[in-house]
Amino acid sequence: MKKSFDVVVIGTGEAGSTVATRCQAAGRNVAIVDSRPFGGTCGLRGCDPKKVLVGAAEIIDRKRRMEGRGVAGDLRIDWPELIRFKATFTDPFPRQREDSFAKEGVETFHGRARFLDERSLEVGEDVLVGDHVVVASGAWPARLGIQGENHLTRSDQFLDLQELPRRIVFVGGGYIAFEFGHIAARAGATVTILHRGARPLKHFDQDLVARLMERTHDVGIDVRTGTTVTGVEGAPGNFRVTTSTDSRPEVFETDMVVHAAGRAPELDDLDLSTAGVEFDRHGIRVDSHLRSVSNPAVYAAGDAAGSGGLPETPLAEYEGGLVADNLLDGNQHTADYQGMASVVYSIPALGAVGMTEQEARAKGLSFSVKQADTSGWYSARRVAEPASMYKVLIEKDSGRILGAHLLGPEADELANLFALAIRADVRADALKHALFVYPTQASNMPWMV
Template identity: 60%
Template sequence: MTTKYDLVVIGTGAAASGVAYKCRAAGWEVAIVDSRPFGGTCALRGCDPKKVLVGAAELIDWNNRMLEHEVISGRPQIAWPALMRFKKTFTEPVPQNREKGFADEGIATFHGRARFVDQTTIQVGDDTLSGRHVVIATGAKPGALGIPGEEHLITSTQFLELEQLPGRIAFVGGGYISLEFAHVAARAGAQVQIIHRGARPLEGFDPDLVARLLQATRDLGIEVRLNASVGAIERKGDHFLVR
């Protein structure tokens, strides 16, 4: 049996939720679908949990600045497992709260991978949804590098779930997510390296500001390798070799 809607939204992140709520407020019959826990990237595995980690890193940075002026004594450290537990207090309630919010507004919710049967018909498990309009708001995913040993890499999502921070960690790429996580990891006590294939990181940003950030990154003890392409990753016992 096919259930008809004015709008079917695939994804439950910020963009998907905004469309769903506005169309429902306009009187449309709306359904929303996600194959992952409701909430999307920003709330569950992106902006929001990252801010928790960045907040802890900023606290370390401020303390270190005050130490230089002898305003405080003692050097604090980030307790990574405790930080991860604290982060989860923000992310774990999101799926249930997000789904309840949809239900309260009369938006039908479906869990599972959406598959197009035709241009306006979606199959989700045993449910068939037909929409006058269909919005795809599933976000992005990391691009494949196509190199030997790529299976050893972890993504930003997995970094945000690390129960223990490695003593040494390398970030492949010089984008803003890499820089943010590198600074967090360094201030949490890890030995950090950034490997970027271009002449400078953050190529789409103001060169003067990037130069200052790059200097601050190196001053923090982060090794930044530019014009360096990663060709392969090999496991060597309990660590990895980046070639």
């Protein structure tokens, strides 16, 4: 059946949902399509379920840190019970999201979308024609091109494990490896991270990453850098992971191998070339309005857009809002990614906002660096966290905060405050005189600038 709409949205994550609901509320006729359960990565396969597991792992870690400081007794993670608790968040979510679309008046479709021409999509037996089409299809584990790649467990599969394997190898050294690796280690697994680069978490400050690496080793996680995985063979419970290094090949035996080597925009089956939509490995090529550079009827947002933004849920929601505004107002709005925070939910967490030292120098900026090991500060010492540091970049003439890099307890919330300061142009002098509640992590900020 052929149906016509003002806007057709592909993807029901934060980017797509934001476009659909805002356009429908403004009086447009909107359809939304997804081949998976409605809700997207964050609510079903990413941020939300992951943070539930992180919360349990943090309890275990804090108990161990506080041993000999007034806390005693046995404590462990019951993995099947934890996964059941996680499911109380994820299981109802697809129905809740679909019901919200119905309440808003957005027409929903289940199935794979494929372009038939510049503005038409085939979804099962239906053909959806949109004045505009918004691609917000998210991301998927990147193809590695190694032998036995089919044996790798995806991150969404890891989040549904009913039993935690005794030995786990992570291929790659990014967010997934450090977040899931820290969770698994606190739950009792033996964890190995194999990273082909010289250092993991390359987008974060190298000094803070080095300290996190020490803390990671201290909890028993084996991180191997300069190690390229060349193949995986065997079966669950008995895998052999072959690697090559500068010195010699090595084999790791493990019960499970997890894909943690990055994600790529999920665009392959959309047949974008039929619609005249240009794309590359970063996503659909878009202009500053997030409109396709080659097909003005198509927009992209979130992980599907090659916009240069971070693969973060707040950014996806922001880009969805920007696309909606441009659809409604005739392309009057451009993207502004200043002050976007990013956090790795390792234990402790690692946060970053704004520029790194290397980026600030590359721009020719004159700045000072304030940094310190804060493990002896009250906020870290009271919870016995040995890995706590910060680094803040401040422009010399203006006092602008160019970047903030944070490791330690509540680094995520500190990152949010620095993100606000950068985006709202709150200068260092103003932060020095802020009156924060004490004792909190925020009350450390005047000493950080």
